[in-house]
Amino acid sequence: MGDILDYFLCDDCNSRDFKLVYNFCLRFHGVNFSDDLIYDKTVGERFQCTKCEKTFSREEIESGLSLLRKTRIKRD
Numbered sequence: 843m844g845d846i847l848d849y850f851l852c853d854d855c856n857s858r859d860f861k862l863v864y865n866f867c868l869r870f871h872g873v874n875f876s877d878d879l880i881y882d883k884t885v886g887e888r889f890q891c892t893k894c895e896k897t898f899s900r901e902e903i904e905s906g907l908s909l910l911r912k913t914r915i916k917r918d
């Protein structure tokens with residue numbers, strides 16, 4: 843039996859091609875018993891459909907893939 847390829851597809855346009863989009867953010871928050879703010883740097887990433895530009899989080903892609911796996915492998 844040959845290999846089967848199941849692709850995660852954009853649920854809007856059925857495209858299977860995505861590109862990575864980053865965003866960069868500083869998150870400020872207070873510290874107990876102080877007026878000072880401290881901050882974290884975070885880098886967010888989204889996967890953008892190359893056809894309709896809808897974006898997906900990594901979690902959405904992962905859960906889409908695990909759905910494909912469950913459909914293909916019933917015993918899991």
Ligand SMILES: [Zn+2]
Pocket residue numbers: 852853854855856857891892893894895896
């Ligand atoms: Zn799309």
